[in-house]
Amino acid sequence: MPSETTQTSLSLAFAFLPIRSLKHPTTTFEMVELNARQETSMSLPRKQARQTSKADAGILDEKILLLVFKSTNWNPFLLCRAACVCKKWSAIAKRLLWKEFCFSRAPKMVSDLVAGCRCKNGSDRLEGGWHTLARLMFFCGGCQATTNFRIKATSPGHFIRTSRFSKTSGRSFLPPVCRGDTLYVTDPCEHVIGQSEEDVGIFRGMFKGFSSCRTRRCLLQRQVPLEQNKLCPYCRAGVWSMIAARMVPNSAFRRLAAYDGNLEYFICVNGHMHGKCSLLPLSDSDDCSHLSNSEDEEQE
Template identity: 60%
Template sequence: MLARQRPRLLEDYSENGPSLLDERILTFVFKSANWNPFLICQCACVCKRLSELAKRLLWKEFCLSRAPKMMNDLLSGEINGIINGGWNALGKLMCFCAGCHTTRNFQCYPINGHFVRKTRFSCTSGRSFLVPQCRKDTLYVTDPCEHLDNDEDEDEDVGLFRGIIKSFATSRTRRMLLEKGARLEQNEVCPFCRAEVWSLTQAQMIPPSAQRRLACYEDSLEYFICRNGHLHGMCSLLPISDSEGLSEDEGC
């Protein structure tokens, strides 16, 4: 009878050639898959070493491949190419609508997060979300992802949006939050990096231009910003006929 052979481990291959865990090989594999985010997630679940590689390299390449101009701009404001909150959090922000739930300043039915195949981030739109004193900050923000209201008694749809402020640690927005003595929220965390968040609604730092840009009802707008500068927010959208002509391009 033949003896059962021991299954060959990945490490065995390193004696006769490059290991399958060689970073260069993995980089080629993921590049050929166009930095597929589902593949990166699966890879990161395999072991600690691959999880670290995904955080340090794979998510970075994913972000650079999807929005090179935006990423280079974000990087230009950081020291040593280190992105606040990490590349994995930024990768998630790029391709994941975070869903929402009722907060201190916004009532809604629960909406689950979901993958978004393509998203446009705009710093022109971003200016509308900042109070005039903070408009020199650069905020990249998405258009609202529209979710139909499941409640038959309500006729408002919910718009969810997300974004990031460049160099948040030295931004006017952060300085203003601290000067105002704004408190971090007790029951909310950033859906992208799990850091604590401030409510800009609570800090009264939401300008009327944000409501116009989103075409949403007055007093139905809430957004949060985390310690790493990630933004996520929600609003009740006006019916299309009421919102026509309210959105205007203000230029970057």
């Protein structure tokens, strides 16, 4: 059982978190951060904050914070709000809390990614930081039209409750010369674009030890320029277009069943991947039943 001091610190920590109903979360990662900043700036008057400064010392204890967010099952919405309380909490969240969140959600994948970093520099700090990996895990960045991918309307980003990452699927996105790299990729998140009901699949992924990957070496050797006016939606770093680099293998089209060859994906300098493809439109159930009946009649 936690001590009385620990229980008091836990209560104070929850009091500092501006919690609102999580049944209807906001639609974009930036809106959550903005709401958190507005709410925390109005949460306590200055005099009251000064009077409770000594009592708050326990809240800044990293062990206390770990207990607090472990009790919430590492709720990402609470973590976003807590990271906006103050600069110290933001630093602790980026260094420790988001790390624990990632390990709680995908322990095998994260352990493999950390192993790739340790082989390179002996540190367990991921390229881009833990907060960017956490964002990649539960946030779909949406899509918009680009030079090589034309759509009639844009689709906003949104939170995802669960995601499945697979390095077997990731091999399909690597050219043959780069098949030794390890890339974790999600299943496509289906979006219906505009009134035309155009189906677009949005996927994202992460390289293991990207700084030493063959994919990065090939991009640099080919002197592929970074895209202008295009940034990674997860770490805000520059990105390479794999279409522009002519490094998209045929296996990627087959893996996603990209309709009419409409596929594009980007890789940022920190090893995050995001992309989109047109999905094959399927007939409704009535059409399918009609086709099956006609086939039976022909067989008879």
